[in-house]
Amino acid sequence: MRDPFHLHIISFxxxxxxxxxxxxxxxYKLKALHRAGVKIHLHCFExxxxxxxxxxELCEEVIYYPRSFGLKPNLSPIPYxxxxxxxxxxxxxxxxxxYPILFEGIHTCFHIGxxxxxNRIRIYRESNIEHHYYYHLFRSEKNLxxxxxxxxxxxxxxxxxxxxxxxxxxLTVSEEDTRYLRQKFPKNRVVYLPSFHREDVVTSLPGxxxxxxxxxxxSVPENTRAAEFLIRKVWKSNLPELxxxxxxxxxxxxxxxxxxxxxxxxxxxxxxxxxxxxxxAHANIMVTFQATGLKLKLLNAxxxxxxxLVNPEMVSGTPLVALCKxxxxxxxxxxxxxxxxxxxxxVEMIRQREALLMENYANKKxxxxxxxxxxxx
Numbered sequence: 001m002r003d004p005f006h007l008h009i010i011s012f013x014x015x016x017x018x019x020x021x022x023x024x025x026x027x028y029k030l031k032a033l034h035r036a037g038v039k040i041h042l043h044c045f046e047x048x049x050x051x052x053x054x055x056x057e058l059c060e061e062v063i064y065y066p067r068s069f070g071l072k073p074n075l076s077p078i079p080y081x082x083x084x085x086x087x088x089x090x091x092x093x094x095x096x097x098x099y100p101i102l103f104e105g106i107h108t109c110f111h112i113g114x115x116x117x118x119n120r121i122r123i124y125r126e127s128n129i130e131h132h133y134y135y136h137l138f139r140s141e142k143n144l145x146x147x148x149x150x151x152x153x154x155x156x157x158x159x160x161x162x163x164x165x166x167x168x169x170x171l172t173v174s175e176e177d178t179r180y181l182r183q184k185f186p187k188n189r190v191v192y193l194p195s196f197h198r199e200d201v202v203t204s205l206p207g208x209x210x211x212x213x214x215x216x217x218x219s220v221p222e223n224t225r226a227a228e229f230l231i232r233k234v235w236k237s238n239l240p241e242l243x244x245x246x247x248x249x250x251x252x253x254x255x256x257x258x259x260x261x262x263x264x265x266x267x268x269x270x271x272x273x274x275x276x277x278x279x280x281a282h283a284n285i286m287v288t289f290q291a292t293g294l295k296l297k298l299l300n301a302x303x304x305x306x307x308x309l310v311n312p313e314m315v316s317g318t319p320l321v322a323l324c325k326x327x328x329x330x331x332x333x334x335x336x337x338x339x340x341x342x343x344x345x346x347v348e349m350i351r352q353r354e355a356l357l358m359e360n361y362a363n364k365k366x367x368x369x370x371x372x373x374x375x376x377x
Contacts, residue, residue: 006039006060006099007374012085012107014044014064016052018198019271020217020247022127024296025173026104028196032367034058041099045085045108065090078110079156080149081130086110094120100374106130106157106164113166123374124167127195129180131157136290140221164188169373176317191373194361195296199303202354206347209282209306211241211264212337215274216297218249226287231256233330235263239337242285245269245277275304283307283340285333286314298324299361302353306345309336319360323353 011026018027033040040059044051047067055062065087073083091111094101100121103109105128112122131154138150164170165185171193172178178192214230216223227244235242244257245266257265269277278284284301290313298320301308308324315321325340327333358365 004037004039005371005375006041006097007033008041008043008094008099008101010043010090010101010103010108012045012081012105014046014049014052014055016049016054017271019274021296022105024197024300025125025127025195028198028363029367029370030055030058032196032363033370036367036371038371041093043090043093045087063093074149077156077159079106079130079153079160081107081153081157082110082160091116102374103167106161109160109163113163121374122167124164124170125193126170126172126177126181128173129177131155131161133290137221140225140289142221146221171370171373174317178317191369193366193369193373195299196363196366197296197299197303197361199300200363202302202350202357203279203304204302204306204345204350204353205279206345206350207306208341208344209280211243211281212239212283212285212309213243213245213277213281213305214285214287215245215277218244218246218253222289224250224253225289227253228256229287229330230285230333231260231263234333234337235260236334237262239334240282240341243277243281245274278305281305282345283309283337285337286310288313299357302357303361307340307343309333309340319356323356 013023015023015026018024030040042055042059042062044062044064045067046064051064067084069084073080076083085107091114095116098120100123102123102125103112104125109124134150134154134157138147138154141147141150165188167188169189169191170181171191172181173195175192178190181190214227218224218227223246230242239262242263243266244263247268249265249267254265257263278301284305286295286298286308288295295314298314302320302323310324310326311328312326315324325336327336
């Protein structure tokens with residue numbers, strides 16, 4: 001391996017603070033690579049989130065690029081999430097050297113097939129099968145205009161996906177996504193590399209809590225739909241308190257919770273408040289209606305929380321089912337909640353959790369695997 005080892009990372013968003021889905025993987029990957037001595041050249045597409053001086057502590061350089069908004073990127077045959085991250089300045093910066101390039105998400109892959117990069121090591125980091133993800137957003141969304149956008153974007157992403165053939169390696173976040181990409185790209189190297197995350201050790205507390213928790217970015221229709229499922233179909237007056245915590249909940253969800261005596265909404269918690277809510281809950285409840293990617297909030301809850309109650313889609317394609325209670329129908333969720341609240345979370349349960357998580361999801365171990373992939377590509 002070259003010493004020092006330099007790496008370009010193209011991030012779809014500013015990965016600080018690490019408080020939602022994909023940026024959690026990006027940020028803690030930066031931390032792990034920095035600890036391993038890698039000189040990181042980080043390229044961030046900037047919108048809504050501010051530039052983060054904290055990233056300078058982990059990277060050799062951090063360069064920010066604006067996203068393109070408006071009608072023009074929407075009219076392109078290229079998916080909006082990709083077209084809006086098109087940047088000639090980015091290409092010029094990448095061409096200043098010969099370092100490997102890690103593309104974080106299909107969002108950043110407009111230039112992955114650029115002929116000027118044909119002799120470079122190009123690694124694609126998958127976070128979702130995005131056309132599946134957008135199709136599920138289409139099915140979950142109520143607003144007609146947004147539904148149309150999600151459906152069109154799903155179709156565009158399905159066709160753009162073929163551009164990924166230019167990647168020397170593809171890094172997947174779940175075993176199910178690994179199978180999908182190996183089937184789609186039999187000539188490419190596809191490697192299962194679980195998401196990076198905040199914790200290096202399991203910090204779960206033994207004992208009991210007095211509430212159940214559902215958390216997520218509540219501005220995402222998929223998460224709103226899951227919260228509504230719990231409120232309308234699962235939660236009854238004989239169940240303990242349900243806390244719903246997350247970013248930017250829609251008004252109809254706020255109104256829905258307002259009339260429930262044993263459901264409480266926590267709006268826009270900061271990182272430490274969310275950590276405390278997860279850690280002190282008796283059960284973290286996680287529901288998704290699409291089996292794509294790896295749900296990082298599940299990893300967060302397993303490393304920090306007590307019992308985890310999930311539906312099958314949440315653990316699809318992962319070994320994490322062994323650490324969770326699984327339910328499908330509303331009455332199964334209710335029965336599981338009542339059962340779990342009659343149990344203590346024990347030290348032995350924590351040890352079993354540690355064994356599986358540290359075997360599959362240890363940042364240090366996965367950083368070594370990533371370095372092997374980068375240096376052997």
